[in-house]
């Protein structure tokens with residue numbers, strides 16, 4: 001995996017525009033409420049832009065992002081979210097990752113809190129997500145949360161991890177791909193929830209078909 005090259009100002013502004021759109025869509029899709037969740041884009045080998053402390057995802061502006069190194073040195077912009085360590089640790093564990101979407105989606109959180117496994121039932125769920133990691137609850141913003149979450153994603157084992165009783169973090173090689181994982185994951189959780197209400201405990205996308213999909 002190649003380390004990301006440093007983006008110029010125009011590419012950074014375009015990436016932030018994408019994150020603003022993700023923030024609006026995430027809130028309207030029910031993936032986050034109020035000041036919950038935070039977003040980042042990796043703009044260089046050791047540079048990321050993380051949404052600021054206390055910001056609301058559907059009201060983000062470029063000036064509300066912190067420019068910082070992966071280990072927390074802020075070089076410009078706003079005060080970062082207290083969850084910046086989660087973003088830095090994921091970029092360190094996934095050199096190809098360009099974006100991290102951290103949101104608090106209710107169905108993913110409810111099912112995992114109840115000890116229910118989220119199932120991938122549709123082709124989109126199986127193909128774009130396919131698997132997920134999980135951590136127990138750790139204090140918001142802690143080293144333990146960042147390190148255990150990043151370990152779940154390390155080496156491409158998964159592209160999304162559930163942070164117990166808290167939220168999810170999804171990564172991707174673009175803002176779009178990271179957000180696609182987050183959206184499909186919560187949809188899989190909603191569908192699993194509905195399947196459980198109907199008394200179904202087992203249905204999922206056929207494994208043999210997934211093997212074929214992955215070779216296309």
Ligand SMILES: [Zn+2]
Pocket residue numbers: 036037038083102103104166167
């Ligand atoms: Zn959070």
